[in-house]
Amino acid sequence: VSLRHAILAVLSSRPRTGYELVHSIDGSIGFFWSATHQQVYKELQALEKAQWVRHREVAQAAKPDKKVFRITDSGLKELKRWVAEDDEGDAPPVRDALLIRCWAGHLAPPGALARALEQQRKKRQERLATYRLIEREHFSGERARMAPPDRFKYLTLRRGILIEEAWLKWAEEAKALISDLC
Amino acid sequence: VSLRHAILAVLSSRPRTGYELVHSIDGSIGFFWSATHQQVYKELQALEKAQWVRHREVAQAAKPDKKVFRITDSGLKELKRWVAEDDEGDAPPVRDALLIRCWAGHLAPPGALARALEQQRKKRQERLATYRLIEREHFSGERARMAPPDRFKYLTLRRGILIEEAWLKWAEEAKALISDLC
DNA sequence: CTGTCCATGTAATTCGTTACATGATTCA
DNA sequence: TGAATCATGTAACGAATTACATGGACAG
Numbered sequence: 001v002s003l004r005h006a007i008l009a010v011l012s013s014r015p016r017t018g019y020e021l022v023h024s025i026d027g028s029i030g031f032f033w034s035a036t037h038q039q040v041y042k043e044l045q046a047l048e049k050a051q052w053v054r055h056r057e058v059a060q061a062a063k064p065d066k067k068v069f070r071i072t073d074s075g076l077k078e079l080k081r082w083v084a085e086d087d088e089g090d091a092p093p094v095r096d097a098l099l100i101r102c103w104a105g106h107l108a109p110p111g112a113l114a115r116a117l118e119q120q121r122k123k124r125q126e127r128l129a130t131y132r133l134i135e136r137e138h139f140s141g142e143r144a145r146m147a148p149p150d151r152f153k154y155l156t157l158r159r160g161i162l163i164e165e166a167w168l169k170w171a172e173e174a175k176a177l178i179s180d181l182c
Numbered sequence: 183v184s185l186r187h188a189i190l191a192v193l194s195s196r197p198r199t200g201y202e203l204v205h206s207i208d209g210s211i212g213f214f215w216s217a218t219h220q221q222v223y224k225e226l227q228a229l230e231k232a233q234w235v236r237h238r239e240v241a242q243a244a245k246p247d248k249k250v251f252r253i254t255d256s257g258l259k260e261l262k263r264w265v266a267e268d269d270e271g272d273a274p275p276v277r278d279a280l281l282i283r284c285w286a287g288h289l290a291p292p293g294a295l296a297r298a299l300e301q302q303r304k305k306r307q308e309r310l311a312t313y314r315l316i317e318r319e320h321f322s323g324e325r326a327r328m329a330p331p332d333r334f335k336y337l338t339l340r341r342g343i344l345i346e347e348a349w350l351k352w353a354e355e356a357k358a359l360i361s362d363l364c
Numbered sequence: 365c366t367g368t369c370c371a372t373g374t375a376a377t378t379c380g381t382t383a384c385a386t387g388a389t390t391c392a
Numbered sequence: 393t394g395a396a397t398c399a400t401g402t403a404a405c406g407a408a409t410t411a412c413a414t415g416g417a418c419a420g
Contacts, residue, residue: 001378018400032278035380036382038381038401041400065399067399084294091306092280095215096215098274107261108265108266151359152360158352159352163345163348170345181333200371219373246416368419370415376410388398390398
């Protein structure tokens with residue numbers, strides 16, 4: 001039940017509507033935990049039943065009404081508890097269909113895998129560029145003087161960068177190793 | 183529906199029982215697509231209904247009876263089709279609870295995150311060692327002279343290695359960046 | 365005599381995706 | 393006139409986890 005806590009984490013910085021949540025999620029926390037709007041709205045209902053968030057309806061001129069959600073005291077308490085909890089070991093299960101394809105790659109016509117790989121490489125490259133941009137724009141200061149909340153957020157960004165770099169390196173290796181088969 | 187095809191891929195090399203499948207899965211393909219036995223048995227039923235696999239019951243002395251599954255012609259055809267198909271872009275969604283924890287790390291007592299990170303680091307380190315062992319034992323030959331099926335399997339292993347190395351590198355960075363908070 | 369290996373499943377539940385649905389406003 | 397933004401949901405389905413269940417053989 002991590003989406004619940006991801007939402008709490010985002011709301012802990014400031015109140016938002018479901019709509020805003022969806023959009024702030026895919027631009028920060030969404031890089032490592034994605035969710036559709038349907039899921040978010042459903043979780044918000046669950047969170048409200050658990051009294052970890054509360055909402056207030058706000059009428060707007062020229063725009064649909066909205067519900068602004070804020071975290072409650074018990075929600076913040078729960079979030080803190082969860083962050084500190086040690087999850088005793090479950091490495092997150094990997095699920096990458098491309099790797100299954102690759103594993104059985106000899107069954108496809110020679111060019112097919114190479115094309116799929118190249119496609120992915122482009123996407124990863126773009127994502128890396130996005131991360132690097134964020135790094136330059138939001139985390140350009142002296143690391144040691146960053147405020148703690150920023151340091152932790154910066155760390156998650158670094159993880160994204162290192163992962164994408166590893167991916168690109170792999171794509172190079174892969175291309176080299178199968179090039180003579182195409 | 184990738185588990186279906188993961189199973190087909192494993193069966194394409196030789197017939198196996200459900201039990202064997204579960205265990206060969208977590209030692210090769212399981213590094214990038216894990217599944218419990220319940221899921222495997224259920225998928226086998228579905229695969230059989232689709233006529234992509236067939237089974238034969240084998241009685242054993244001193245051991246429970248077993249069902250040996252083999253891939254059918256139409257199953258192999260489907261597998262080949264699937265491997266060659268291009269999945270038009272969906273980068274696999276990442277879901278890592280530890281990163282959410284990290285993102286909100288300032289809410290936990292200072293040592294907590296460091297401990298969680300260290301725990302994970304150990305696990306990754308071990309996994310990397312396993313990968314390296316497999317690399318030495320099964321893929322020590324000249325890369326260019328490997329038979330195609332082995333080359334593709336080797337590639338997936340390399341990906342595992344590069345990812346774990348990236349993870350460890352990140353763990354180092356992380357430790358350095360938050361050490362003064364503890 | 366307890367635990368692990370072999371071997372197979374059912375059932376309940378939760379989590380996540382896809383499809384469907386509405387409706388005003390603003391910009392090209 | 394048609395797409396994008398803001399804003400919220402329900403319903404159906406599929407994928408994955410967790411719990412429950414059985415039973416003989418063999419090793420420590």
